Amino acid sequence: MQFSVLDFSVFIGYIIFIVGLGLWVSRDKKGHQKNAEDYFLAGKSLPWWAIGASLIAANISAEQFIGMSGSGFAIGLAIASYEWMSALTLVIVAKFFMPVFIEKKLYTIPEFIERRFNTNLKTILAVFWIALFVFVNLTSVLFLGAKAVDTIIGNGDGGLILYAIIGLCLIAAAYSLYGGLAAVVWTDVAQVVILVFGGLITTILALQQVTPEGGVLNGMDHIIQTAGDKFHMILNREHPEYFNLPGIAVLIGGLWVANLYYWGFNQYIIQRALAAKSIGQAQKGLVFAAFLKLIIPLIVVIPGIIAFVLYSQPEGTAIIPGVQEAFTKLDGSINFDKAYPWLISTFIPSGLKGVVIAALVAAIVSSLASMLNSTSTIFTMDIYRPYLNKNATDKQTVNMGRITAACALVIAGSIAPLLGNIPQMFQYIQEYTGLVSPGILAVFLMGLFWGKSTSKGAIIGVIASIPVALLLKTQAVDLPWMDQMFYTLLITMVIIAGVSLTSGEGIEDPKRIKLTKETFKTSEAFNVSAYAIILILGVLYAAFW
DSSP: OOOOHHHHHHHHHHHHHHHHHHHHHTOOOTTOOOOHHHHHHGGGOBOHHHHHHHHHHHHOOHIIIIIIHHHHHHTOGGGGHHHHHHHHHHHHIIIIIHHHHHHTTOSSHHHHHHHHSOHHHHHHHHHHHHHHIIIIIIHHHHHHHHHHHHHHHSOSSSTTHHHHHHHHHHHHHHHHHHHTHHHHHHHHHHHHHHHHHHHHHHHHHHHHHSSTTOOHHHHHHHHHHHSGGGOOSSOOTTSTTTTTSOTTHHHHSTHHHHHHHHHHHOHHHHHHHHTBSSHHHHHHHHHHHHHHHHHHHHHHTHHHHHHHHHHHSOTTTOSSTTHHHHHBOTTSOBOGGGHHHHHHHHHOOTTHHHHHHHHHHHHHHHHHHHHHHHHHHHIIIIIIIIIIOTTOOHHHHHHHHHHHHHHHHHHHHHHGGGGGGSTTHHHHHHHHHHHHHHHHHHHHHHHHHOTTOOHHHHHHHHHHHHHHHHHHTSTTTOOOHHHHHHHHHHHHHHHHHHHHHHHSTTOOOTTOOOOOGGGGOOOHHHHHHHHHHHHHHHHHHHHTO
């Protein structure tokens, strides 16, 4: 892709703006030094609109822009279930999980485990999450983000990957290490605007060019008419991608495990809601994020379908020449992940390319900054203060948070270039997370909603979930991975219940969560918004069943 001086100017201007904004919003107020609440929870001062925007910025990264566009090319709109079902998940998390988390005044998700069960289980999960964030999440976002930059700006031969990793690390570190969650969230607000605007530019310009007649509406009608088989949300068993998106299971099965684990108990996601001014602001923020989730497929999935339509046009009638050659690998297979970079290089004019690349980098950097802050929060609040320095001052606590984030970034940046040697890395990471998420989700669900759950039941359940998941992954069972997750969750919950009843004598655990009708009472505005989201989802799935 050819980058003009104007494109580079726009891109560099974006970097200067984001770093400057992060440092400015997180500066120390006169006479006040940052304490733990300021650094890790932004002083518990976040309004709903900042929470919602930051949630989306933290969630959307290179795997959506590059990976989901590629899946849109290969599979179609069905991949949008990840986004649309997340919208409904956010409503459930806001209604049933957030009241408990806010009432407990949590800094971290492992802290909930300590209050509900015991310190040993909390520490085990804290160490696990730190390792997961550093060695899986941070490294994968860095590598996939750098690969995306290399594909779009460079030649896609890997020559820019190392430099891109270093650049992404420096941008994320420039403001997040100093400013903490406040810097991350307020820069996310700006970055989600760039992200949505840049994404919409690509979709709109591509739709205008997909037919000779031009026009966005004509383009949308053309791709629906031309590639109607790409607009089915529920895949049948004969579909080649059924094992990745197993039919009705995306609505009532294993996708719920992935979504509830990610949106309800993932530190770098839920930390924004924990920093809300009030429970009402937290819930409104989650619903706002749910509304934004409804439009994300327009930005990351529809472009892939457009690329497929242009690729599939017969020789002699192609609007854009050379499309087949652009997507064909040396071995003759199709490079699906080329969809988004190809659309940018083909349809985005000089000047706007800088905006679109800024949108992509904004998505990557915001995810990195979020993961760094959450890694430092868990280590500092769940490891450092309880075990290494019980009498730590606010200054020592904040400094340890910065040191931890810096170390995590150095480790992840050192490992990230090595991930290119792992075949199908993203799928590998997804399946690895799917091995552990059902057991952890079972512990949280039973701890929240079943008072007889005991610490012994939770520990045995979460340990037993791993061999259960591995057994369900064997070829003899032959289940789609979403079904594997769903059955692992159910079996683990049965194990927790069985052990709890035999070890707890069938009585309510003294550390149980006391729930009442008032716990789940929500405002009228929240209820109206939740019903609107459910109605919109019903219409979307009915239209594209």
